[in-house]
Amino acid sequence: MRIQVDKDRCMGAGMCALTVPGVFTQDDDGLSEVLPGREDGAGEPLVHEAVRACPVQAITVEET
Numbered sequence: 001m002r003i004q005v006d007k008d009r010c011m012g013a014g015m016c017a018l019t020v021p022g023v024f025t026q027d028d029d030g031l032s033e034v035l036p037g038r039e040d041g042a043g044e045p046l047v048h049e050a051v052r053a054c055p056v057q058a059i060t061v062e063e064t
């Protein structure tokens, strides 16, 4: 899989980083970003839960 965060959409609610801290983090502005090297989801089963939890649908997961 390939995970991307649309920072233009992200409102910094932090649900993704709370749900999957091994994949998502927040930058200095509080916006979400994928940790370096974790764009493949790192085998985390909760990635799809983070997608659902995002209130502004800023996270996309492309199955590869």
Ligand code: SF4
Binding pocket: 005, 009, 010, 011, 012, 013, 014, 015, 016, 017, 030, 031, 032, 053, 054, 055, 056, 057, 058, 059
């Ligand atoms: S849950 Fe959505 S809005 Fe909140 S930090 Fe993550 S990507 Fe941004």
